[in-house]
Amino acid sequence: MQAINGAFNFVFDILLLEFLGLPKFWGLAFLSILFGLVALLAFKKISNQKAIRAAKDRIWGHLMEIILYKDDVRVVATAQFKVMRYNLAYLGHNSIPMIALVIPFVFVVMNLDPRLRYSPIDPGQEAIVTATLRENVSFDGLDVALDAPDGVAVEAGPVRAADARTVDWRVRADDAGIYELSLRVNDATETKRLVVGESVKMLAPKREGGNPFLELANPGEPVLAGSSPFEKIAVNYARGQTIPVFGIDMHWVLVFLLVSLAFGFAIKGALGVEI
Template sequence: MFATLLDALNAPLFALAGALMAPFERAPAWIALVLWSAVSGGLMTWAFRYTSNQRALRHVSDRIRANMLAIKLFKDELGVTFRCLLALMGNTALRLLHSLPPMIVMIIPFVLILAHLGVWYQHRPLRTGEAAVLELRLTPDAWNARTAVELLSAEGLKAEPARPIPDIERRSYSWRIRPTAPGRHNLRFKIGSQTIEKSVAAAERISDLMPASVLRPGGSFTDRLLYPAERACAPSTGVEEVRIRYIDAERSTPILGIHIPWWGTFLIVSILAALAVKPFVGVQF
């Protein structure tokens, strides 16, 4: 049920992400990342305010500050110092405890945001002419039933060999693919009597901003969550996943020449944005 729900959500969200990213296709990739990280940070701050016990958090924050000041004010009283340190620990734990409810409430939107940002920033597109390994894994049942697998077409791509290389241990078939033109291409497979597709992103320059889906999930819930660009293969196809592997697949999104993982940028920018909007939202973290 959850998987179906997730599949239903992923398609419109992917379309929405595409629309939001569209204005930045020609701009350096980090601009959209910074912008949407900041927007997410602001929105999450607002959400945090209404999903947390602000009064309790404010109280705990005040106690933490008071105990820190007490250490300074009564520095000659060793007993006070240690009592305050203990109180600091206790209040810190309490603060974390009060942060849990908003974390739990926000986990759904936040994981979805991260997953969809990941589609754009986790992997770079393939360069035109660059070789990659295409691997199609089957479920144990499909593998044991010796289901026939065939690559029907690969527009804009060169795939070889014509007969895939099987891997018994991994229950998979592999091809070498090489994009011949930039753009989003589709590979069509025939698995038994059914056909499935897998998209491949190719670009002239790897810095071009476009969604790069390296995996089309099968039945795994985690894969469906983390790779939302393509609809999961139906269980009846017997496909566990279709994956593209290539060297240095992770995208680098340098900001002012500094290489930071995209999620690092997201973390820093969203926190900074949260701190910036804090006085306007009137929220206590």
């Protein structure tokens, strides 16, 4: 699972144009356009294009019938019934490919969310690293340590809170970068990534232990093993899920949907796709 996550992270790093160091919006817009294009082509492939076309034609035809024979109650009533019938048929032809497209959409959202829901720590700003320990770890004489690489200062802590089963540190890095923190409890060691900088990066606000789905839903870092004394390791990244779009702050999912839909509708004619 870790290898799959790693591969997808690599691909998304490229698709979000992280290497260009652009503001969040442009990387997201590029990926949204790409998703719109791929989704459109996939829709064309897996949907019954002829049936959709036919359903739409029939709907239009019966609408015309309503206009032309508006004085004939019997014809209008029949036409209205048929419009409803072919509308249902139209929705039916669309629903299966749409449901199929939800799967890649959810996958994309799961990969984008850790990058866009949170912001990296600003250089020079403090970050709190919180380790939650499992029930079987005793806090009496608990030996804990956080080893930080060069460039990261451990300024305060550890604060061992037995009631909350947490240990906290305050760290700070003056320069942008991705730092690997090493946390030790008694003889067990785990790492946690600390991302400092301004550009979009895969962030993992927390590392948790758990099942493969959890690992898929948290693609930033590997899950913690069940035998680890650590239940969770978190960094308090600031929430930054809105993206400024021409002066208006919008949730990133809304930006993604609007851009991909707008692009899809704009080029569906050129690609000969019936929606």
